[in-house]
Amino acid sequence: MRGLSTLWMRFRRNRGAVAGAVTLGLVVAAALVGPLLYPVDPFDMVGQPAQPPSASFLLGTDVAGRDILAGILNGARISLLIGVLASLAATVVGVAFGALAGYYGGWVDDVLMRVTEFFLTIPSFVLAVVVVAIFQPSVVTVTAAIAVVSWPSVARLARGEFIAQRGRDYVQGCRAIGMPDWEIILLQIMPNALPPVIVVSSLMVATAILTESGLSFLGLGDPNLVSWGYMIGVARTVLRTSWWMSAIPGAMILVTVLAINLVGEGLNDALNPKLRKR
Amino acid sequence: MRQASLLFLVRRLLQIVPVVLAIVALNFFLLRMAPGDVADILAGQMGHATAEFTQQLRQEFGLDRPLYQQFFIYMGKLLTFDLGVSHLQQTPVIVLILDRLPATLILMLTSVVLAVALGVVLGVAAARREGTIADSLISVLALVVYATPAFWLGLMLIVLFSIKLDILPSGGMIQIGAGLKGAAYALDVAWHLILPAATLALFYVAIYTRLMRASMLEVYGLDFIVTARAKGLSETAIAWTHALRNALLPVVTLAGVQFGHLLGGSILVETVFGWPGLGRLVFDALLQRDLNLLLGILFVSSAVVVSANLVVDLIYGLLDPRIVHK
Amino acid sequence: MSAPVLAVDGLTVEFRTALGTVRAVDDLSFTIGEGETVAIVGESGSGKSTVALALLRLVPDPPGRIVAGRVRLDRQDLLTLDDAEIRKVRGRRMAMIFQDPMMALNPVYTVERQIGEVLRLHLGLPRQQVFDQVVELLRLVGVPAPEDRARQYPHNLSGGMRQRVMIAMALACKPRLLIADEPTTALDVTVQAQVLELIQELKSRLGMAVLLITHDLSIVAETAHRVIVMYTGRKVEEGATAEIFADPRHPYTGGLLGAAKWEENEGNELREIPGAVPSPFDMPRGCSFAPRCAVALARCREHAPALADVAPGRPVRCFVAQEAAR
C-alpha cells in the first residue's frame, strides 16, 4: 500500500488534478443523491414552460414546463453511468485484443491489429450513430455503440505494454516452469501492463460522455431517460428566446469532462513522474 | 527517388484494398443485424411493403442464396456505388450523398486548415515561452476547449454572434433568395462558413496546440537545435524552420488519424448550423429511420477518411525525407 | 608577440538544478594563439563541453549561467555583447562541430540547405551562388561527388561523411576559431584519423585557431600544440603537448596517459584510473582528485591546491607536483 500513498502524494501536488477530483466528486454526489434529495420527475410538467431560473425553479423550466434542475440531476446519472460503463467495456475488449496481440505476436498480432486499425479508420461517430439507429436507442445500445468505437486505442496501448513485458526475465521464468499462457497473461503481465491502461480508460470516460451527449442531442438517447445532450437538443428550438436553457446542461457536460480530464492527467503524472519534467 | 515514391504510392494504395473490403463487410453485417431481413427493411423503407415487392427484393439481393454469395452480391453493389434507394425522396442513396458531400468537405477542410494553423502558432508560442503566464494561459484554454462539446459550443456561438451581436448568420450555407453568382456567391458561402468552421475547428485547435507544444519542447532538446544556434541563427528563425519542421510530424500524423473523428464532429456541427452536408443528411435519415441511407453514409464517409489518410501519408512523406526509404 | 585569437579569463559556469548548484567550469583561464591547436582533455563530466558552449554563449539558461570571467575573441569581449551581436560571432568568427554528426544535423533538410544557411545568413550570398559555394566547401572537406551529396539528406550519408559536412558548415565563413567537441568520438576508428587529419590540414590552409576537446589523450599527440587537462571543472595541468606526454606532472594526467597507452595495445582495465569522478553535489573538501590519487598526502584531503607553475609554462594544480619541483 506504500505505492498507493506515494501515488496519492504525487497526485496531491498537482493543483489542477485536485480541483478536478473535487469537482468530479461533486458531480458524482449530485448524480447519486441529487434525485433522492430533489425528487421531482424530470418528465413531469411542473410549471409554465420556458421560465428563467427563479426561486421556485432554481434552473428554470424547459419548453414543456419540465424542471431543468431535475433534468440536470437525473442527466448526471445517465452521463456518468454510460461514460463509465462504455469505458469499462471498451477497456475489457481493448485489453483482451491488445494482450493477445502483444503476447503472441506473429499472425495473431497481425490479424488483431488489422482489425483494430480498421476500427480506428472508420469515422467512429458515424458508426455509433448507425449502430444505435439499427438497434434502437437505449442505455444498453448507446453504451455498446460507444464501447465499439472506443476500444481500439486501448488495444493499441495494451499491445505495446505486453510487447514490452513479454521479453522480460520473469515472463521467461514463468514459461520455463510451464505456467499456462492464460496465467502468465492474466496474473503475471497484466498487473504490470495495467497502469497506463488505467490512465487512458479514465480519460476515455470523458470522451464517452461527450459522445453520449452528441448522440442524445441527435435524438439517439434512451427515450425513457433524461440526459444532458437530450436537454440541449430540446432547448435548441428556443435558443433565440431562452439561451440559458441550452447553456446549463452544456456547461454541466463541460465541467464534468474537464474534471475527468484533469483527474486523468493528474493520474498520468503521478504514475509516470519521469515524464513530468518537461 | 521518384521511383521510390511511386513504389510507396502503389504499396499504400494496395493497403487500402483490405480496408475497403472490411468496410463492406461491416456494412453487410450491420444490415443483417437490423431487425427483419434486408428485404423487409428495404421494402418497409420504400413505403410499399407488399409481399410480392418484398419477394422481389429478396430475389434481387439473392437472400435465398448462401451467405457468402449474398456477401459477394452486396459487395458488387457497394463497389459500384450502388447503395440502394432512399425512401426519403425515392432517390438513389448515392445521388443524395454526392449532392451533400461537397458541403461537408468544404467545412471539414476549412476546419482542418484552421485548426492546424492556429494550433501550430499557439503551440509554438507556448513552447517558446515555456513556464510563463502566457504558456499557462494557452494550456488552460486548450484544456477547457478540449472538454467542450462542439455542438453546444456552436449553439453558444450562435447566441453570441448571431443573436446578441447580430454580426454573423446563424445557419445555412447561402443567403436564401439573394440569387448571388460567382465571387459574390463564394463570399456569401465563406460568410456563412465562419461560425460552423470555427466551431468545428476549436476542439482540434486545442488538441494541436497541446501536441505542438509538447512536440516543440521535445525537438528543442535535440542536438541540431544547438547546431542551429551555433550557426548564428536567431531564436525566431530556429523556431519556425529547424524546430517547426521536425515538430510538425506528429501533428500531421494526428491530423490524418483524426479525419474520421472530424467527420463525426462535422455531423453534429452541421446539424446545429443547418449546413447542407452529410451531417444534415444523417439527421434527416435518423428522423425518417432511413437505415439504407445511414449505411450509405457510413460507407462513403469511411471511403473519404481512407482517402484522406492516404493524402496525409503523402504529405508526411514530403515533410520527412527519411520516410520513403525506410 | 601578437594578441591571442582567444583569451579566456576566470571563466566560471554554474548549473542550478533541483538538487543544488553545480559548478561545471571553475575559474578557467587559457589562450589560443593564431594558427595554434589547443586541446582540452579530461574524463567525461569534467566540464569540457560546457566550456565549448560557454565560449559561444550557448550554455542552456536555465539551468546554466556564466557567473564570472571574460572571453575575448581578437580582443573583443564576447560576454558583454547583446544577442544580435553574439549571433554575428557564432558560425562566422567562431564555429563549432559536435560529437555526434547524426544528431547534430537536421534530419529534414538537405546538406545544401544546412550549409547554405550559414552562407546566406552571414555572407548574404544570393541563392544562385549558394549552391556553387556549398559544392566548393564539400570539395574542400573531401566529400566525393559533392554536387550529388549537396542534394542529399543526412540519413543518406555515412558517419564520416556527415562529420565532413559538419566541418564544411563550420568552415563556411572561414572562422578565426574552430571548436571541435569530441569530433571523432562517434566515428569508426579508421574514419577518426581521416577527420582529425582533415581538421589539421584545413587549419593550416585557412590559418584558424583550433580548440580540440576530447576525453582521449591518444588523439591529441599528433594534433595539438598545447594540452589543457581538466578535472571536475578545473584546469589541473597545462603544457606543450610533447612535455605533457614525456613528463606529466599531475597524477591525473599520468592516469589519463596510462589509460591512453593501454588503449593502444588492446584496452585493459588494469591501467585505468581507479574510482570515479566525484558527484558534483558531493565534492571532496580538499583536492577533488585526492580520493582517486595514489600519491595523495594528508594535506591533499584537507586543502584544495591552487594552480602554480612547476616549470616555465607548466602550471599544475597539485601539492605533490609543486613540492617536487621546489
Ligand SMILES: Nc1ncnc2c1ncn2[C@@H]1O[C@H](COP(=O)(O)OP(=O)(O)O)[C@@H](O)[C@H]1O
Ligand atoms: N544542462 C545541464 N544541466 C545541468 N547540469 C549540467 C548540464 N550540462 C552539464 N551539466 C553539468 O556539468 C558537468 C560537466 O558536463 P560537460 O560539460 O558535459 O562535461 P564533459 O563535456 O567534459 O563530459 C556535468 O557533470 C553536469 O553535472
Ligand SMILES: [Mg+2]
Ligand atoms: Mg562532452
